[in-house]
Amino acid sequence: MFARAGRSLWPRAVALTAAATVAGMGAVKYNDSVEQRRIANDVALQSAVDTPNVKLPSREDLLSKLSKTDQFDVLVIGGGATGTGCAVDAATRGLNVALVEMHDFASGTSSKSTKMAHGGVRYLEKAVFQLSKAQLDLVIEALNERGHMLNTAPHLCKILPIMIPVYTYWQIPYFYVGCKMYDLFAGSQNLKNSYLLTKRQAADIAPMLDPTTLKAGLVYHDGSFNDSRMNTALAVTAIENGATVLNYMEVKQLIKDKETGKVQGALVTNRETGEQFTVKAKVTVNATGPYSDKLLQMDENKDGKPDPTKPLPNATISTKVAVENPKMVVPSAGVHIILPSFYCPREMGLLDVKTSDGRVMFFLPWQGKVLAGTTDIPMKQVPQTPTAAESDIQDILQELQHYIKFPVKREDVLSAWAGIRPLVIDPRKSQGNTGGSTQGLVRSHLCFTTDNGMVTIAGGKWTTYREMAEETINEVVKVGKFNVKPCITRKLKLSGAENWNPNLAALLAQKYHLSGAMSNHLSENYGTRAPLICEMFQEDERNQLPVTFGGRENVTVYGNVNFDSFRYPFTIGELNYSVDYEYTRTALDFLMRRTRFAFLDARQALDAVEGTVTVMGDKLNWDSTRRKHEIEKSKEFIRTFGV
The missing domain is CATH 3.50.50.60 (FAD/NAD(P)-binding domain)
Known part of the structure; x- marks a missing residue:
């Protein structure tokens, strides 16, 4: 144990032994218990920040195994x-x-979900009013699985309180009972108990709401996560x-x-x-x-x-069809948009329980921004690359304006995308x-x-x-007809969750002298794999630069520097890590899925395309033709994200 804990624990171990000799067995039993807990805690903290020994097969190794x-x-x-x-x-x-x-x-x-690990409050409402056991079973199943997600990937999944603004007095008991039923059906997997806020409390938490018509707020809890x-x-x-x-x-x-x-x-x-x-x-x-x-x-x-x-003749990126006349899938497009952080409380989401067309609408803090959505547009074909229509973006903005007391502006939309719901x-x-x-x-x-x-x-x-x-x-x-082991995925820790500790961000900041923003970013996206990126930062200072500067040997020429890129924590080191350990093969893989750059700010992601291609091209030996194609393809795709 002492070897794993590190040299700093030896003096404490020696002191413990001396106490045993001098004070007698009765006192040692108490001190030993306390001291052992302290040592175990130190060991756990140290293991969370230790650089993991990760050895993954290369893509070439996997292809060889596939063929052999x-x-x-x-x-x-x-x-x-x-x-x-x-x-x-x-x-x-x-x-x-x-x-x-x-x-x-x-x-x-x-990669295009509402980023919610949830049971579905609207399904519970339908289960009650429609007396639908199927809907209720779905809610209970999802509430149980929500708990498993929070347990198996705690660095990626967090508890998020969500407030329902109430604008009529009769809705207060209605929503209160609904939230309590949501808690009840979660059973032992309940995250935190729901609670009622007064008008003033709700307005203090969400000052962007119009307080003149607000009557109260109901808060319940779900999970928020990073889907890709x-x-x-x-x-x-x-x-x-x-x-x-x-x-x-x-x-x-x-x-x-x-x-x-x-x-x-x-x-x-x-x-x-x-x-x-x-x-x-x-x-x-x-x-x-x-x-x-x-x-x-x-x-x-x-x-x-x-x-x-x-x-289709002259088909564009947004009009190509992947599946015509599907028989099983009932495609429906859900559009989400990203807005600046001032559209929502930083630590609490908002839920519009009934929009003008009967849907629910979420406004959630996510990755330092606000995610708003979603729409529900039935489709007859499955598009190859669904995109957000301007009319869908405007629908979300108009719905948001019902609640926000400052002007809701189209230019505040940082990104917008559409995903196909897998309804069947x-x-x-x-x-x-x-x-x-x-x-x-x-x-x-x-x-x-x-x-x-x-x-x-x-x-x-x-x-x-x-x-x-x-x-x-x-x-x-x-x-x-296989003879297999039992399923273990309920408790299996995913990559990055092994030995994870809630204090990992602080430990990274202390050990590698990182800013709070960077250490939080690495902790919450990579968990206990984050030290691998931190080691890259120390090996080469250029790895600490925003990915926008990829390939620039001299970044001290301030006239050529876009300082907005420093607002985002996506670095060259993170890109190198994603290629080495996460099978990133294109610029879009990194800008959209290994990181969420294009989802969070499409305009800034556009500026990062060339730097990303330069770093990846050097690492993967791309020729000039491949680099040019990669830049053009990436920019064309990111431009469909509402910019």
């Missing part, structure tokens, strides 16, 4: 929340797992447990038994090199979220290929998507095995990803 493995137990298609969750669950049960993702981890819906960082942690955790997980690998065709038609794997193309891999597996899992219907088409077709689509209906029982309203659909998931043996998991929401993955792998075990 004759047959995997499980092939998971899709690298979002559910897909990576399935990979973690299967790998920790002892199965040989491969996961392939066409784009990047969390490149779709999984969580997704990356899941992918890395799966790899650390032996899974072969790869981004930028596109499934072109399912491999099918010629006689039975059973799915036996997939033909996969490396999108970076064009190299094709034959990946065979005993069981194949379709975890492609909004794009699940495309895999179902491949499952139904004898040749294992998807139905042909008609390319059972394709075995329905006639397909009708394109109608989606508000009444339950956000529960659907897991089933097709006639050709492909396991499909779709629907649900981020909060229930772990339970969905467990149910999916249970089905995989049944289909493949």
